[in-house]
Amino acid sequence: MRVDPGFHFWTLLLLFGNILMEQVSGQSSNSNSDDLVCLQSFKAGVVDSSNSLSTWSGPDFPCNTTGITCSSGRVYDLDFSKRGFTGSISPNLSYCGNLNSLDLSSNQISGNIPPELGQLRNLATLKLSENDLDGSIPEEISNCTFLNSIDLHNNQLSGQIPQSLALLTRLVTFDVSNNQLSGPIPSGLANSSNGSPRFNASSFEGNNLYGYPLPPAKSHNLPVLAIVGIGLGSGLLSLCLSFTAVCIWLRVTEQRLAAEEGKISQLVPEY
C-alpha cells in the first residue's frame, strides 16, 4: 500500500499549528471549551466592582483560580458568595456541564434565574439567597434531578412555586422564605409520602403563600361568610323597609277614610 507523502506533510503542519495556537492563547490544552464559554459569559454577566475575577487568566485558568474548583479537569464548584457582585446571572452557565455546586449568595445580583440552569444535570447545590433576583422560579430547575439543596431566600422572586419541584426526591434543603411568592404551597414539598412534614414553615414564610405547613388561605373562606352576611342583612333590611312602607300607607289611608267619614257624618244628619 502506497502512502501519499503529501498526507504526512499536511498532518504534521496541522498538529504543529494546534500546538502553536495553544501556546499563543495561553490556555492549557486540557481546559474544556464549554467550561470556558460558561466562565467567560458568567464574568461578562456580573459586575465585579471589587475585581474578584481579575485573577481569571494565565495558564492555571480556570481550575486554580478564585472561586473555581475543578474535578477531573472540569469546573465542578463555583463559589462567589459575598463578592459584592451586581449585574445578572448568565444563561450560559449551562455550558458548565459538570457543575455540582453554584453559590452566588449574599451579593446584589438582579434579573431572573435563567431557566437554562435546568440543563445542569449534575447540579446538587443551588444557592442564590440574599440577592435582588426577581421573576419566577423556573420549573426547568426540576430537571436537575441530583439537586439536594435549593436556597433562594431573601430575593424578590414572585409567582407560584412550581409543582414539579416536589419531584426532586433528593432535596433535603429548601428555602424560599422572604420573597414575593404567592399561591398554594405544593403539597409534595410540604408533606413527605409518609405524611410527615417534608419542609417546615420556616422554608416558606415571608411570602403570600398559603396551605400546609402555613395557615390555609384566609382570602377564600372570609368572602363567602361576608357575602352570606351581606345577603342576609340586606334581605332583612329591605323586608323591614317595605313592611314600614305598607304600615304607613295603611295608616294614611285609614286616616283619610276616617276624615272623609267624619265630613259625611257632619253633612248628613243622624236619624
Ligand SMILES: *[C@@H]1O[C@H](CO)[C@@H](O)[C@H](O)[C@H]1NC(C)=O
Ligand atoms: C453564550 O454563548 C454563546 C456561544 O458561545 C455566545 O454566542 C453568546 O453570546 C453567549 N451569551 C451570553 C449572554 O454570554
Ligand SMILES: *[C@@H]1O[C@H](CO)[C@@H](O)[C@H](O)[C@H]1NC(C)=O
Ligand atoms: C493547581 O495548583 C496545585 C498546587 O498549587 C497544583 O498541584 C495543581 O496541579 C494545579 N492544578 C491545575 C489544574 O493547574
Ligand SMILES: *[C@@H]1O[C@H](CO)[C@@H](O)[C@H](O)[C@H]1NC(C)=O
Ligand atoms: C426536562 O428534560 C426533558 C428531557 O431531557 C425535556 O423533554 C423537558 O422539556 C425538560 N423539562 C423542562 C421543564 O425543561
Ligand SMILES: *[C@@H]1O[C@H](CO)[C@@H](O)[C@H](O)[C@H]1NC(C)=O
Ligand atoms: C400534610 O400532613 C398533615 C398532617 O400529617 C395533614 O394535616 C395535612 O392535611 C397534609 N397536607 C397536605 C397538603 O397534604
Ligand SMILES: *[C@@H]1O[C@H](CO)[C@@H](O)[C@H](O)[C@H]1NC(C)=O
Ligand atoms: C425547620 O427546619 C429547619 C431545618 O430543616 C430547622 O433548623 C428548624 O429548627 C425547623 N423549625 C421548626 C420550627 O421546626
